[in-house]
Amino acid sequence: MSERWAREQVLGLAPDAASAKAAGGVAKPGKWGGTGCDDEAVWGECRGSGKSVYRTGVDLTEPAYRCTCPSRKFPCKHALGLLLMWADAVVEGGPRPGWVAEWVEERRERAGRAARRRAAAAGRGRDPKTAERRERRVDDGLAELDQWLRDQVAHGLAQAEKAPYRLWDDAARRLVDAQAGALAGQVRGLAAIPRRPGWPGRLLEEYALLRLLVRAHQRRDELPEGLRDTVRSRVGFTVPQEDVLSGGERVRDLWCVLGSRDTAQDLLTTRRVWLRGRRTGRPALVLSFAAPGASLDASLVTGTQVDAELAFYPGAQPLRALVAGRYGAAEPAVPGGTAVREFLDEHAAALAKDPWLDRWPAALENARPARAEGGGLYVIDGAGDALPLRTGDPWRLLALSGGGPVTLSGEWSPRGLRPLAAWHETEGTVVL
Template identity: 85%
Template sequence: MSKRTEERRARRVEDGLTELDQWLRDQVAHGLAQADKAPYRVWDDAARRLVDAQAGALAGQVRGLAALPRRPGWPDRLLEEYALLRLLVRAHRRRDELPEGLRDTVRARIGFTVPQEEVLAGGERVRDLWWVIGSRDTAQDLLTTRRVWLRGRRTGRPGLVLSFAAPGTSLDASLVAGTRVDAELAFYPGSQPLRALVAERYGPAEPGTPDGTSVQGFLDEHAAALANDPWLDRWPATLRNVRPARAEGGGLYAADEAGDALPLRTGDPWRLLALSGGGPVTLAGEWSPRGLRPLAAWHRDEGAAVL
């Protein structure tokens, strides 16, 4: 990309963020009490304008607001998301004052991409025995995205490998949930490096049960990650010795030996319940503000199960 093209895009992004900032102010000024009755186009129109401004990642965040569950307390949750978006706008305006890692994170959250060649050539390299703790496919605008979550045995470090497929093409299936692989990852830059590319592999994948942590250990880890990147919307969890448990209201939780628990977000809990049989399992999943989506589990006798 030429310098002139970069400057032109930077101006378009800046104009788009200025318009988004005013839109956010208007949403709050008009009040959120009736926002749950607002049509989808309220957010879709704002997202389309950001696409035109070449701020694609930010457009996806705005469009995703329409999918927030409209439950009691929904306006509070929406206000939190608006606040995070405005924080991102302000961070971009003051990007020259930010530490390099945080500046990279802000750029990525807006939609500035780093070519894979640059990541492989200059990204942080970490070799480890990586457990593939789960994967999830999502579809949006005719593009399917696969998120594969990894955790290093030696470093305890999480990693996220993304692949994309347009209609008629296939996703990368080389990382299989429930296995571990000796590999070197190259991480994308950021204040909380998470996304990575598999730079080198040193042998075939093998079965294995990942190390896990307690619920409190996971919450401490997630809090530290949020301190580095307040816009994190997903984080991998690997919990050891947890059991599915019902709350008084009927919700399903993953409870550990200390009695701490995380809410589970799953439409079909039966595979997890059958694998556990009331006993402890190692459970891996994708954590978001709406709860933990189970992705895989390991039973001492039954082995691994993809959920």
């Protein structure tokens, strides 16, 4: 029988605090029938409202989830509730029913086909002429963007404040046509900048960073290798996973999972999982993507620590990584935190290497939330240094801390620190 997880590890899989709370309501044996488990899977049938019965299965090897309920969250409350019962040893071992066996087998077959396609693509290599044509298209697209940026500044930002979304969307579509997809996403995101006091200055900053990226790409042959890799990535040139795994920088450490955040855009959901090495202190970002109805990678659970080797994508400030190998099961752990000043020094050093860096993981120790005189919410450390918090629902964090210190993880951006998880001496890991 597979080693059962701790309840904290299960709750760390929840996509949000509401799902974690709802899971407790369905983690009751009286609501379930046909439950069972083996070394690779857990399954059961949960009675919903009315006559509905939801078949729920969890593939423990990734993990991955299947549930017939209409929820769009992955995992849903039924999968989490089933795992909570399994963690409490309520679910007993047994043979798989047909629908579970079929689902697990289909997953194994799809994984095998995907691996074969990747191997075949790697064997074929890349067509030099195709790569050359794309380089020319990107160059032309960035030259047009350069002129567009200069026009926006020359005409003044006053008219942009009342401009429709189409102003930026049209520019982004031209970049998509030029095969500069990542840059197109940045341009499209300019329309979402809140029209608040100081908005023109914020827009001008974004225009300046875009122009810097354009100029850097135009002079890419003069850049150091790491910075050149960063520029190409920000424009939209991707590095195949096979190349990262075969040639990327490898770092083995005890990686603490600080937290994760899901964002949806253009029918694609992206999960960002932030890690920090306990021995090296190095941050890392693991990304996964899923189309509607598909499950995201949930193998890295907030509040755990895993002995693993990561392969980092190239760049001036390598941050994104792939899990190249694991050594043993994940264990509950509290990450080592820093003071606010130490965190800001670390972020400044990273920003000096990659000026387009828009997010950075934080793990703060002895942190407590507090309100400023103007009503803004901040997190303050033992030295009295503070960071602004960016959250629409601060009550869970406020209730957990009770005015006392906690270890807090979050995602830092120019708009503030978005809390992801907290560790309390009696409550353990709490996903925020």
